[in-house]
Amino acid sequence: MNTTISNSKLKASIKNFGAELFSLKDNQNKEYIWGGNPDFWGKHSPVLFPIVGTLKNNTFTIDNTEYQLPRHGFARDMEFQLIEKTGNSAVFSLESNAETLKKYPFEFELQLIYTLEDTTLNIEYVVINKGDTKMPFSIGAHPAIALPENFENYAFKFEKEEPLKYNLLENDLISNKTETLKTTGNIVPLHYKLFENDALVFKTLESNSLTILENSKPYVQVEFEDFPSLGIWTKNMAPFVCIEPWFGYSDTADNSGNLFEKEGILTLEIDQSFHSKFSIKIL
Template sequence: MNTTISNSALSVSIKHLGAELFSLKDNQNKEYIWEGNPDFWGKHSPVLFPIVGTLKNNTYTIDGKEYQLPRHGFARDMDFQLIDKTENSAIFALNSNTETLQKYPFEFELQLIYSVENTTLNIEYKVINKGLNKMPFSIGAHPAIALPEHFENYTLEFEKQEVLNYYLLENDLISNQTKVLESENNLIPLQYELFENDALIFKTLESNSLTLLQNSKPYVKVDFEDFPSLGIWTKMKAPFICIEPWVGYSDTAENSGDLFKKEGILLLEANQTFNSKFSISIL
């Protein structure tokens, strides 16, 4: 089942499975979200919850008890309920249940709130701890922007001048090895060689937004002020780029496995709510 919201500038379609954005079109019917061709990558813009990235051995512990979670968690593969809908907004909710409690022993409600305003799509995450104890979690976005022209025709422009220090992955875990992404005037020309070792992972950034340029002209902007970390990723030869705002990231090889002590994890008090928002603007 799908839901569509729109205004005079944008039309947005969301799957109830994973509350996943799969279409963002302008009023000329131009598509900006990756089509999900499984030959490259069969997703469009999954939500990452209750972890971002990969756990060491796909395993973690709570009070000494062992649990398993797949890469990026389970929310992206579960059916959400549409709990509110207007012409230009929609709210989806996933509540903890018997299935989730076996993998993640915390009672929660996860809401995804989509709204369109002019040429901007806002995506808000709301995490509610419905249990009696602190709840450890991470959350992240994974939108894939479709690139209709050659990959090398695109450039990333960081909002601020900064040292772009990123971490390398090793066996899907964050290694101690870092590299600096060399930029000129905050610009990074896209080339597939950047992603030969998987994603570029920035634990912290000064920039709160990235602008994707097509032939040196502004094309799409992603704002992520509420997210301290960022991943940038594509598949080799694939016609998309993922700009991924995160709260949290993969385990390191040295991780103890205790989810409460995981680097980058958030701890949400009982009966409290976490809110964060990012946006995708058509330029």
């Protein structure tokens, strides 16, 4: 099942499977979300939960018991329930069940709230600890912005001028090796060579937003004030780029395996809830 919300400026369509945004069009019917051609990458904007990135050996431990989780967790591959809808908003819910408890031994509810306001789509995450123990988790976004022109016609404009230091990935894990993006002021021209070693992982940034420029003109802005970390990724020759606000990232090679000790992990107290949101603005 799919759900569509709209206002006078935008129309957004979301799959109940994964609560995944798969279309965002303006009132001229221009599409801003990657279409999901599996020759490059078959997804559009998956939610990353209860981990972001890759665990060492795809394994973590809780109370000396081992559990297996795939890259980016399981929420993106599960059916959500549509629990509330208005003309311009929709709320989706995923609750823990026997299947999730085998992989992740915590009782939770994850809500995704999509709301259109003018030319902006707000995407809010709510995580609720429904169990009787503290709950470690990460959560992140993975929206793929469609780039209809030549890739080199695009550039990033970060909100602030800052050293754009990112960590390199080795075997899908975070390494201690870092590099710094070359910028002109706060602008980074796009080219595929940037991504020859997979995603760019910024553990911390001063900027709270990133604007994609198309032929030097503002095209799409992703705002992520709530999120401490950011991933940027594409596939070679693919006509999209993913701007990924994150709480957490892949394991380091020396990680202990204990999920509570994982770098970047969040911990939610019993009966408490976590809220964060980011937005995609059409310019």
